[in-house]
Amino acid sequence: MAQQLASGELNLMLHGQKIKGGFVLIHSGKRTTNPSQKNRWLLIKHGDEYADSSWDIGTQELDRSVLSGRLAESAAGRPN
Secondary structure: OHHHHHHOEEEEEEEOOOOEEEEEEEEOOOOOOOHHHOOOEEEEEOOOOOOOOOOOOOOOOOOEOOOOOOEHHHHOOOOO
């Protein structure tokens, strides 16, 4: 895992309630000269058996935290 992180790309398998399957975490701040953007990462879903082309992040059952039931925006510290 340390070698993958050092290269800026980490492959992982998630087994959550909302998201399952293979993902890759890619460091997207490598090419920027702006220090505030150096820690940006992008999570991309692999096209595996858990991939669902009809999945819509805007649906009400998907925009809430599994643990708290709060909206994703409020869970991230932003008002509803």
